[in-house]
Amino acid sequence: MVRFRMFRISTGQFAILSTEAPKGEIEITTNMELKHTNDGSAVQVNATFSFNENEQQVMILETSCEFAMHPDDLQTLTKDGKVVIPKSVIDYFIAQTVGTARGILHCKTEGTPFNGIIIPPLNVTNMFKEDMIIDLSDK
Secondary structure (H helix, E strand, O other): OOOOEEEEEEEEEEEEEOOOOOOOOOOOEEEEEEEEEOOOOOEEEEEOOOOEOEEEEEEEEEEEEEEEHHHHHHHHHEOOOOEEEEEHHHHHHHHHHHHHHOOOOOOOHHOOOOHHHOOOOOOOOHOOOEEEEEEHHHH
């Protein structure tokens, strides 16, 4: 396993777009985006969650978590001018970001009728199919 630390959490956007709490089924649309530093030492996971009822957006949450890899482990991931971050590590970063988003959502809706809306368990292993390859010669 690659050693890392989460060093930054950001809430890019949070908005409740309805005056009333939903009464029916909530559909959640999730989007994940990965970014990295030029040297491959850090990865940012940007997550957007859109909460919809009857095709009307009720709430939106955008958050990002940034992860720095231990220098010794980064060195073992670097070969032939490329950093290869295993898919399993990316999956873990995404899972940590989803968990963080759940906490942010709870804090932002606490004491409101929207507090019953949660981010359900997500199968993050299907979100990205391959290792992340960072070509250091492109920088």
